[in-house]
Amino acid sequence: MIEARSLTKTFRDKKRGEIRAVEDLSFRVEPGRIYGLLGANGAGKTTALRLLATLLQPTSGTATVAGFDVVAEPARVRANVGFLATSTALYGRLTARETIAYFGRLNGLPDAEIAARIQRLADELDLHEFLDRRCEKFSTGMKQKTSIARTLIHDPAVMIFDEPTLGLDVMAARSVVRFVRECRARGKTVIYSTHVMSEVEKLCDTIGIIHGGRLLAEDTLAGLRARTGEQDMEEIFVRIAGTEAVA
Template sequence: MIEISQLAKKFKVENPKKLSEQEKKDPRLKGRFFHSVQNVNFSCDKGQVLGLLGPNGAGKTTTLRMLSTALQPDGGSIKINGVDVLQDPILARKSIGFLSGSTGLYGRLTGRENIAYFGKLHGMTDQQITQKIDELSAVLELDTFLERRSENFSTGMKQRISIARAVVHDPAVVILDEPTTGLDIMATQTVIEFIKTLKAQNTPVIFSTHHLDEVKELCDTVTVISEGTTKYNGDLASFESLAPGSLHQSFITSIS
């Protein structure tokens, strides 16, 4: 289980003159600091899938990067199965599988080598890595390109290898930042089915998306962030009831 309470993060504005007019009007801009995340709260239990929604620039990616320990929060708490991420980030990282918005694969390595490298970073043996790659290859359909250099991969290939790399160590929590963005229909469906597999294995999954059809198909709970603050946090049925018959309108209603 992952629990987030009153999460906050601000960034210093080095050159206010370079801000766009829209950025200057954002209420999160306070003096020399931009408060990207101000007060975010949600939780995701075992076997649940949580959809993180919000307009562009709402603070979703900053929130997920804090959950992954890539960023240090300025306030609030993050707990994974009772472990305080802020007090023990190294232990917490062992429990997290994180897919960022950028795949960042090593181009000269094959798909298998990219996955294996991260397995070794997590202290896995060669036998454990080989067995896990075989499992992930079957679920994510990696067979046709697993032994090829990743520098020539399509977007869908890169994303599937990146997901395999993120979960090779069997993390207790999986965090995915817009995992289907830029993918074709078939690659998207593969990712969706993989998230369902994680859910069936009782692994909590948090993923951000702009695709409400994915939310309807996958999510148990929904959290909506706008201007760095949680505007809605609850189960999918309650979210749908905000505007019956239209998830799009439910989203609009939640941030109004």
């Protein structure tokens, strides 16, 4: 489970002064559910997810992830999180097997267990063909599959996806979406950030619309449709976030 309570993050910029990237963000995601964080570029999605993954420390407020506090127990939070983003790349000079095994070791798994899990993940994600090839030669789809295996090696209870389909072709993006659904089916708590409206419609049980670092609305797709009187997700988003958000 994820529970964010008044999460706030400010950055200091020499030119722009103090920037509130995330402000008073509160939401809750239950196991077996996908929470979609929808927002334009620069809305604060990535900062919010980095706070949950303990890559950044909140300026105020806190969150619990899989029962652990992000401020007090960051290492235990990370041990229970799988974080997949466009900014989380692979080591080009390592093979897919070496990469996945490395993260298994970093998560404290014994070698025998790692080998067994890699075998299982390779079966599930169809990695066998390129498992022992260096990642630098991979296609985008191969890279994405390897990244997914990397996030799953320690079988985390919580999955955090930050625009995971950005820059992917249709087939690779579809396999990511399928994988996110499988995570939900396995009972994992999933938070999924995107600015692609169609993905939100397809995937998310609850949608949070974020703009200027603030959560402007949170509901199911049906709830948001009822609230705005719009059917199309893009129209819903424009209604809530205002035209500036999508400009």
